[in-house]
Amino acid sequence: MALTIGKIANLANVSTDTLRYYERERLITPAAKSSGGYRLYERDALPRIRFIKQAQRCGFSLTDIRALLTLRAENRACCRDVRRVALEKKLQLEAKIKAMKVMSKALTNLIRECSGDARALADCPILAALDRANGLGRTAR
Amino acid sequence: MRIELFYTPGCEKCAETKDELRAAAKELIPDASWRELNALDELDYAVELGVVTLPSIAIDGNVVFSSLPNPRQFRRELRKRIGHR
Numbered sequence: 275m276a277l278t279i280g281k282i283a284n285l286a287n288v289s290t291d292t293l294r295y296y297e298r299e300r301l302i303t304p305a306a307k308s309s310g311g312y313r314l315y316e317r318d319a320l321p322r323i324r325f326i327k328q329a330q331r332c333g334f335s336l337t338d339i340r341a342l343l344t345l346r347a348e349n350r351a352c353c354r355d356v357r358r359v360a361l362e363k364k365l366q367l368e369a370k371i372k373a374m375k376v377m378s379k380a381l382t383n384l385i386r387e388c389s390g391d392a393r394a395l396a397d398c399p400i401l402a403a404l405d406r407a408n409g410l411g412r413t414a415r
Numbered sequence: 416m417r418i419e420l421f422y423t424p425g426c427e428k429c430a431e432t433k434d435e436l437r438a439a440a441k442e443l444i445p446d447a448s449w450r451e452l453n454a455l456d457e458l459d460y461a462v463e464l465g466v467v468t469l470p471s472i473a474i475d476g477n478v479v480f481s482s483l484p485n486p487r488q489f490r491r492e493l494r495k496r497i498g499h500r
Contacts, residue, residue, distance in 0.1 A: 354425040361423055361454055362469055368462040 275304060276314035286323040293323070297324065299336045301326055333367055416447040416496065421454045421461050422470045429470045435486045436472075443493045 284289045296302045297313075304313035304323055323342070329339045338359065346354050387399040395401065416441055432452065438440050454461050454469055455474040464473050472480040472489075479492060 318437060354423065358423045358426065358439070358469055362467065364458070365461055365469075366467045367459070369467055372462060 275317070277306075277315045277317065277319075279304075279315070282319060286299045286320055286327070288323060288327065296323070296326060296336075299340070332363070334363055338363060354379060369370070402413060416493075417445050417450075417475050419446055419452055419464075419473045420470060420475070421457070421466050422457065426470060427456055429483065432483045432485070433470075437485070438491050439486045439490050440493060443490060444485050444497065462466045 275364045279287070279290050279293055283293050286293075293302065293313075297304070302315075302319055305319070306314045308314055308382075325343075326339055329342060330336075334342065342356060342359060345359070353363065384400045384403050419455075420429070420433055420436070422433070435447050440449055445462050452460070454466065461471075464476060466473070466480045466481075470483050471478055472483070474492070474496065484492070
């Protein structure tokens with residue numbers, strides 16, 4: 275039995291806008307359109323939508339997810355192809371974590387520099403340090 | 416020169432090309448060190464160098480190829496580096 279967009283969105287716990295977005299991103303396609311032009315989905319679209327949501331939660335971009343879904347549909351692909359995509363995603367996440375740790379450490383140092391008193395913004399060591407990092411001297415303004 | 420190839424086990428694409436790349440490296444720079452690293456086993460080191468796609472090649476600690484080059488591209492890069500030595 276074909277499901278309307280509202281019905282399948284409700285079953286998958288996503289909004290109808292999300293499903294239209296997935297369609298624009300070529301992640302899902304309605305099985306048909308009704309005579310009134312409404313999108314109709316087969317029930318097997320439901321696990322696909324759940325897969326997309328779960329992969330998004332794991333940090334995969336929609337482009338990554340499209341690649342995973344394509345791999346899944348390819349006869350020649352196998353589990354190790356998916357593992358490579360997952361490993362690349364992990365490397366990207368680890369690289370982001372590393373960059374964020376560097377940022378966090380820099381902020382710790384900046385916070386240490388600031389006594390947090392009521393001095394004027396012009397004398398704020400945090401703003402001054404950020405200006406120095408941008409190559410701007412506050413006095414040069 | 417230190418050449419490090421990061422790969423995922425079972426990567427057929429890597430297996431086909433890496434022998435040719437290793438031969439090219441040995442031919443141009445006989446004393447170059449060549450290492451093949453399983454990214455799963457060397458994850459921390461891969462992150463440290465900035466590897467985000469596989470396979471990747473790092474030369475002297477810098478990621479130079481984020482996918483496998485063909486032997487001609489690889490030779491060109493090595494020649495450029497020999498010239499800069």
